[in-house]
Amino acid sequence: MALETEAGFAGIERGGWSYAAAVGVGPLRFGMTVSEVIEAAEVLGPAKVGDCPRQHAVFSPTWKVDIHRRGDASSAPAVTAYVSRDAGLFGVAADAVQGPPVAYAGVPLVGRDMAELESDMIGYAEANDVQFPYTPDGYAGPDDPGIVVRAQLVGDGLRSRPVFMVPRDGAWTEWDSLPSEEYAYLVTGLPSAST
Numbered sequence: 001m002a003l004e005t006e007a008g009f010a011g012i013e014r015g016g017w018s019y020a021a022a023v024g025v026g027p028l029r030f031g032m033t034v035s036e037v038i039e040a041a042e043v044l045g046p047a048k049v050g051d052c053p054r055q056h057a058v059f060s061p062t063w064k065v066d067i068h069r070r071g072d073a074s075s076a077p078a079v080t081a082y083v084s085r086d087a088g089l090f091g092v093a094a095d096a097v098q099g100p101p102v103a104y105a106g107v108p109l110v111g112r113d114m115a116e117l118e119s120d121m122i123g124y125a126e127a128n129d130v131q132f133p134y135t136p137d138g139y140a141g142p143d144d145p146g147i148v149v150r151a152q153l154v155g156d157g158l159r160s161r162p163v164f165m166v167p168r169d170g171a172w173t174e175w176d177s178l179p180s181e182e183y184a185y186l187v188t189g190l191p192s193a194s195t
Contacts, residue, residue, distance in 0.1 A: 026092075034065060044100065045070035
């Protein structure tokens with residue numbers, strides 16, 4: 001289920017980003033090159049490109065593009081985009097604190113208390129007679145395989161850090177495509193020193 005039609009996809013509505021399954025989120029479209037991501041990111045702020053460690057030989061070299069809010073470059077990136085040499089943009093993570101608001105079927109996904117988000121996902125599933133998945137690490141998310149809900153440590157609690165994705169080169173699912181950098185947020189709230 002896509003939140004917005006593709007026609008309304010590119011804009012930022014009411015301060016938030018729209019999401020379209022298998023298309024992209026906000027101004028970022030899956031398949032973009034690094035330079036296209038940087039250009040599209042201008043709507044939010046400056047971008048910095050870095051290499052991602054290659055964890056699996058099946059994946060082509062990957063870059064991450066950290067996008068900061070304009071005037072707030074010293075804080076954590078608001079968005080991290082993951083770009084594969086072969087697949088282009090395949091993942092967009094919204095920071096739990098700095099990230100732009102993104103909703104799914106009216107349920108806000110960014111920066112939510114994980115228990116509250118789970119409760120909302122259960123309510124959505126019951127009201128719409130649909131299933132909702134749990135990630136392998138136990139977090140509830142929407143009934144859209146293109147949204148992988150991660151937890152980010154913020155203060156003493158866990159907040160939602162959704163990653164909007166399509167499978168990248170050599171992967172069967174979005175979960176299989178999840179960049180290893182995204183695992184560091186659960187433990188420390190920050191990316192690992194190796195990234």
